[in-house]
Amino acid sequence: MAKPAFWQAAWAVAYKDLQIELRTRYALNAMALFAVTTAVMVSFRLGPLGLSRDPRSAATLAVLLWIAIFFAAMNGLSRTFVREEEAHTATLLRLNVPALAVYLGKLVVNLLILALLETLVTLLFIGLLNVTIAKVGLFLATLSLGGLALAGATTILATLVAKADGKGSLFTILAFPLVLPLLIIAVETTELALSGGTWASAGSGLQLLAAYTIAEHVAALWLFERVWEA
Amino acid sequence: MLATTFKWFTGIWLGLVAVAMFLWVPAHEGLGNVGRIVIMHVPTGWLTSVAFLFSAIYSWRYLRHGRARDDALALAAAELGLIFSVLATVTGAIFAKVVWGTYWNWDPRETAIAALMLIYAAYFALRTSIEDRQRQRYLGSIYALLAFVAVPFLIFVIPRVTDDTLHPNCAILNTPNCQGIELTENGRIIGTVEDFKVELLGIEQQADLTVATVSILSNGTNYTLKPSFNRASNKPETIERLPETLRDVQIKRLVGEPGNQTVEIAIANTGNIGLLTEQRTLLTFFASLFGFTLLFFWLWWLRADVLDINEQLVQQGITI
Numbered sequence: 001m002a003k004p005a006f007w008q009a010a011w012a013v014a015y016k017d018l019q020i021e022l023r024t025r026y027a028l029n030a031m032a033l034f035a036v037t038t039a040v041m042v043s044f045r046l047g048p049l050g051l052s053r054d055p056r057s058a059a060t061l062a063v064l065l066w067i068a069i070f071f072a073a074m075n076g077l078s079r080t081f082v083r084e085e086e087a088h089t090a091t092l093l094r095l096n097v098p099a100l101a102v103y104l105g106k107l108v109v110n111l112l113i114l115a116l117l118e119t120l121v122t123l124l125f126i127g128l129l130n131v132t133i134a135k136v137g138l139f140l141a142t143l144s145l146g147g148l149a150l151a152g153a154t155t156i157l158a159t160l161v162a163k164a165d166g167k168g169s170l171f172t173i174l175a176f177p178l179v180l181p182l183l184i185i186a187v188e189t190t191e192l193a194l195s196g197g198t199w200a201s202a203g204s205g206l207q208l209l210a211a212y213t214i215a216e217h218v219a220a221l222w223l224f225e226r227v228w229e230a
Numbered sequence: 231m232l233a234t235t236f237k238w239f240t241g242i243w244l245g246l247v248a249v250a251m252f253l254w255v256p257a258h259e260g261l262g263n264v265g266r267i268v269i270m271h272v273p274t275g276w277l278t279s280v281a282f283l284f285s286a287i288y289s290w291r292y293l294r295h296g297r298a299r300d301d302a303l304a305l306a307a308a309e310l311g312l313i314f315s316v317l318a319t320v321t322g323a324i325f326a327k328v329v330w331g332t333y334w335n336w337d338p339r340e341t342a343i344a345a346l347m348l349i350y351a352a353y354f355a356l357r358t359s360i361e362d363r364q365r366q367r368y369l370g371s372i373y374a375l376l377a378f379v380a381v382p383f384l385i386f387v388i389p390r391v392t393d394d395t396l397h398p399n400c401a402i403l404n405t406p407n408c409q410g411i412e413l414t415e416n417g418r419i420i421g422t423v424e425d426f427k428v429e430l431l432g433i434e435q436q437a438d439l440t441v442a443t444v445s446i447l448s449n450g451t452n453y454t455l456k457p458s459f460n461r462a463s464n465k466p467e468t469i470e471r472l473p474e475t476l477r478d479v480q481i482k483r484l485v486g487e488p489g490n491q492t493v494e495i496a497i498a499n500t501g502n503i504g505l506l507t508e509q510r511t512l513l514t515f516f517a518s519l520f521g522f523t524l525l526f527f528w529l530w531w532l533r534a535d536v537l538d539i540n541e542q543l544v545q546q547g548i549t550i
Contacts, residue, residue: 153376153380156372156376157376160356160369160372160373163360163365163369164356164359164360164365164369165359165360165361170355170356170359173351173352173355173356174352174355174356174373176348176352177345177348177349177352177377177380178349178376178377178380179380180345180348180380180384180387181380181383181384181386181387182383184387185387208383208386208387211383212380212383215379215380215383216376216379216380219375219376219379220376223372223375223376226293226368226372227368227369227372230365230368230369
């Protein structure tokens with residue numbers, strides 16, 4: 001499997017998708033607008049300082065942050081696979097590139113998109129809602145692990161949805177029960193990071209998040225070929 | 231012939247269970263008449279998880295061997311799982327309303343069953359959105375397996391959401407937390423001892439005595455009791471009888487300074503401990519579990535057969 005041709009193919013898929021995405025910016029625009037709408041709406045009613053005065057603000061902000069990330073991600077992450085089906089390029093890709101290389105290529109693109117999205121959401125929240133992050137390291141670790149887990153669970157679902165005629169709302173319905181454990185822990189550790197919890201207190205949460213990430217990626221690698229060839 | 235016998239047997243068995251549940255089983259000492267619901271609630275809840283397991287197993291078999299029968303069994307199990315989860319949720323909600331005062335409160339087990347229902351709903355949403363039958367089976371099976379990977383994490387995650395459950399565990403098994411509960415003046419003031427909801431209303435100091443005012447929900451009625459603890463002798467002083475039961479409420483232990491004291495409230499068992507330690511209830515419970523399991527397997531195979539026949543008709547160009 002570790003033949004250079006394989007990695008080249010995976011990279012070519014990722015590179016192609018990134019180029020198309022940068023040309024059309026379809027997914028990026030949809031996600032960014034969702035994130036902006038959420039942050040603006042909350043800030044507009046509660047005021048930039050409204051939430052930070054609330055004693056429960058860390059919990060509320062953590063929930064809002066992950067609502068913005070999750071639903072924005074649902075707007076854009078299925079795009080790369082849906083596009084292949086819509087443009088009828090999926091067959092060509094299936095014939096020329098090993099399934100696993102396609103998966104890895106698309107995973108890299110989704111990870112990059114998610115990283116951009118998380119950066120944007122965090123900056124918006126800092127700017128519009130006056131969020132102060134007490135433990136930056138813990139916050140970054142949560143966002144990175146959360147992003148990895150979200151990409152692991154949703155990349156294969158995006159393939160599934162693309163095969164089911166790319167119905168947009170279906171993606172969110174399918175993803176929600178799968179990522180529920182991830183969202184619960186991510187909100188919990190984000191709250192700890194915002195309110196200045198220790199690494200030790202967040203340790204078991206991060207471990208669970210890592211285990212979940214690994215399990216979802218393994219399941220996705222195992223099942224991807226079957227979805228892709230379906 | 232065998233199938234007909236099986237059907238009648240299951241029907242009569244469950245009918246007898248229903249009669250026994252109301253007429254033969256005595257009312258639970260702590261929970262009262264509402265305690266009878268355990269006979270229906272636990273087996274349906276249990277079968278919800280069993281159905282989910284079968285659905286995943288047959289989805290995997292379908293992916294391996296590609297036999298339509300395996301997928302029919304997986305789909306039928308998921309459909310039954312949804313029905314049983316609704317039954318378990320409704321019976322649980324009735325119980326919760328009577329005993330805890332709310333239909334829903336994100337108790338760990340409620341969270342788990344809500345997640346299972348979401349998975350089932352997503353599974354059906356996926357299947358109905360695909361027209362090609364082959365692809366429907368294929369993608370449905372894959373989703374069932376992906377969801378199956380996520381569920382164990384949910385089981386680890388759920389206790390983090392809330393560490394205390396109001397679920398009447400002591401009705402089934404007598405575990406250590408059935409003995410007493412620690413409540414703190416300015417901290418956790420509500421919890422359960424056995425199947426009683428206990429709320430700490432306040433703590434007063436009277437010379438050597440510390441008097442706790444507690445509200446205990448028993449049999450759908452709130453009773454306010456004032457057990458006390460002697461700090462000089464470090465022993466419980468006043469022991470209060472919970473009305474209409476054989477239970478004695480006492481402060482077993484006292485920790486901390488006035489203003490931030492923790493009391494351990496115990497409800498001593500003078501009678502039966504658990505619901506299922508009562509013999510008739512236990513027998514009816516197992517009869518119910520057996521009956522519902524029979525019902526499950528009968529419905530499961532019946533539904534899979536119907537799906538099979540439907541598939542054959544579709545292949546012959548007949549739609550119904």
